[in-house]
Amino acid sequence: MRVLIAYASGFGATAEVAKEIGKVLAESHTVEVQPMAKVQSLAPxxxxxxxSSIRAGRWLGGLPRFLQRFRRELETTPFAIFAVALTARTLEGSRRLLAESLPQLLQRFPELEPFASQAFGGVLDYDRYNLAVRMVMRRVAQSEGLPTSGLQDFRDWQAIRAWAQELSQQLQAKEMT
Known part of the structure; x- marks a missing residue:
């Protein structure tokens, strides 16, 4: 099966997750990983x-634009969605984030239904942020009881790979039908 992994990433954490999922899927499928903005067609x-990353409860703009642009193709193409967000660093946070954010996103596209979805913890990298973002992220981190400087990586690579394995199996099953 030929699989496109398209991502919208603000500071690179989501891109890294997409690439890791791509490595796992490439064991059983032909995979292409690229930023959503560069996708020209879903036909292949x-x-x-x-x-996509989620910040302040909002998906990065690239994902809603992608869904709008390719909504007709996605009606007939199996698709899944994953999110990367600071609030998804725990299992409960991941569940809550998906329960709130995914329906909000898809209400604009009622004809679209992903066959799978997941949320993973994100990254705080204060050295990469400009001053305004750094100040906002420090306030968010402080309110969550998290460190307010340096690099804090909340991605669970084992969970990411496990979900990618599940996806691979689901895709193989879809290929058989």
């Missing part, structure tokens, strides 16, 4: 995986 692909 049998399935699509969309990844």
């Amino acid at each position: 692909f049998d399935a699509v995986l969309l990844g």
Whole structure:
């Protein structure tokens, strides 16, 4: 099966997650990983995986634009969605984030239904932020009881790989039908 993994990433954490999922899927499928903004067509692909970071409860603009642009193709192409967000650093946070954010995103596209979705913890990298973002992120981190300087990586690579394995199996099953 030919799979596109398209991502919207603000500071690179989501791109890294997309690439890791791509490595796992490439063991059983033909995979292409690229930023959503560079995707020209879904025609060459049998399935699509969309990844986006979520900030302040909002998906990066690239994902809603992608869904709008390719909504007709996605009606007939199996697709899954993953999110990367600071609030998804715990299992409960991940569940809550998906329960709140995914329906909000998809209400604009009622004809679209992903076959899978997941949320993963994100990264705080204060050295990469400009002053305004750094100040906002420090306030957010402080309110969550998290460190307010340096690099804090909350991605669970084992969970990311496990989900990618599940996706691979689901895609193989879809290929058989």
